Structures are given as structure tokens and as C-alpha cells.
């Protein structure tokens with residue numbers, strides 16, 4: 001008797017759990033622990049600590065979760081291409097992306113890199129004159145769907161700004177395209193040095 005009633009209780013819990021999950025199948029909260037397990041294949045390039053293993057591989061540590069998720073969606077949909085990321089994003093579900101994004105977003109930010117002081121000062125000046133920080137944050141730390149630039153690899157930033165300027169990387173709403181259009185190669189180099197120097 002006792003066994004039967006406890007089995008019933010378990011079944012009832014299981015029923016309500018499955019009901020809850022089915023009602024919320026698209027809205028399960030992001031799970032950073034599950035994200036770490038799902039991110040094992042990413043570690044070879046982006047590191048377990050979210051620091052890219054080579055200059056052309058972006059740091060993901062402390063990137064806003066929404067920014068990571070949106071970029072993964074764009075890779076999966078082939079709107080953005082590069083670094084074999086289209087193929088790597090292909091098998092990921094929306095929930096996988098949210099979980100992986102939660103994992104990387106909660107890691108400590110990449111360390112600041114020193115560089116040419118004059119270049120860094122020029123980059124800071126351009127960044128404020130062009131209002132880069134109005135979207136990317138006062139310290140270029142990123143927010144919501146907008147990428148963190150602080151502590152990012154300068155080589156990676158240079159490549160992305162040139163791709164966005166030329167239109168070979170299409171941005172989601174066109175705002176970043178117009179921000180990049182007026183920048184010279186020199187401006188881009190200076191901004192990248194400035195961003196890398198921030199923590």
C-alpha cells in the first residue's frame with residue numbers, strides 16, 4: 001500500500017513537471033551549468049575560460065548573453081559566416097545557445113592588454129566622437145544584444161570592423177553598418193588598440 005501511494009505521488013510530480021515543461025518548452029531559464037557541458041566543443045578554440053586561443057578567435061568571457069545568442073542564431077542561419085562557425089552552430093537548439101551564452105557571460109572578463117599609448121588615446125577619442133560607447137557601453141563592456149569590445153583581441157576587432165564596413169558581415173539592424181562606414185583603416189587600428197586596453 002505504502003509503495004503504491006508513493007509511486008502515485010512520484011507519478012503526480014512527474015506529470016506536473018512534464019506539464020510545466022511542455023507549457024514552457026521555449027522558456028526554460030538559461031542554465032550556465034548545462035551550458036558548460038554543451039560548450040565542450042567550443043573550448044578547443046574559445047577556451048574554457050572564454051579567452052580565444054589565437055588572435056583571430058574572439059574572446060567570449062563576459063560577453064553579454066544576448067549578444068552571444070544572437071550571433072549564434074546568425075551563424076546558424078548563415079546570415080553571418082566565418083571561422084567555420086556556421087557549421088558549429090548548425091546543431092545547436094535555441095536552448096543550447098542560451099545555456100552556452102549564460103556560461104560564457106558569467107566568466108570574468110578578459111585581461112586588459114597594453115599597447116601603443118598614442119594609438120590608444122586616439123582610439124578613445126574616435127570612440128567618443130563617433131558615439132561607439134552610446135551603444136557598446138561607457139567602457140565598451142557591451143550590453144543586451146550589443147557585443148563587449150573591452151579586452152577583445154585587437155586583430156579580431158580590426159577584421160570585424162573591416163567586414164562590417166565593406167558589408168561582407170551584415171549586421172542585424174544596419175546601425176553598426178552605418179557606424180563603421182566613416183572609419184578609415186587607421187581609425188579602425190586605433191579603436192581596436194583602445195578596446196583591447198580596457199578591462
Ligand code: HEC
Pocket residue numbers: 039041042043044045046056057058060067068069071072081082083084085088089100147159
Ligand atoms: C575551430 C575553432 C572554433 C570552434 C571550435 C568554435 N568557434 Fe566560435 N568562432 C571561431 C572564430 C574564428 C570566430 C570568428 C568568426 C569570424 O571571423 O567572423 C568565432 C566566432 C564566434 C562567436 C561570435 C563572437 C562575437 O563577438 O561576435 C561566437 C558567439 C562563437 N564563436 C561561439 C562559439 C560556440 C558557442 C562554439 C561551440 C559550439 C564555438 N564558437 C566553437 C572559432 C571557433
Ligand code: HEC
Pocket residue numbers: 058127130131132133134135136145146147148149157160161170171172173175176179180183191
Ligand atoms: C547604434 C548602436 C551602435 C553604435 C553607435 C555602434 N555599434 Fe558596434 N555594434 C552594434 C551592434 C548591434 C552590433 C552587432 C551587429 C550584428 O552582428 O548584428 C555591433 C557590433 C560591433 C562589432 C563586432 C563585435 C564582435 O564581437 O563581433 C564591433 C567591432 C563594433 N560594433 C565596433 C563599434 C565601433 C568601433 C563603433 C563606433 C565607431 C560602434 N561599434 C558603434 C551597435 C552599435
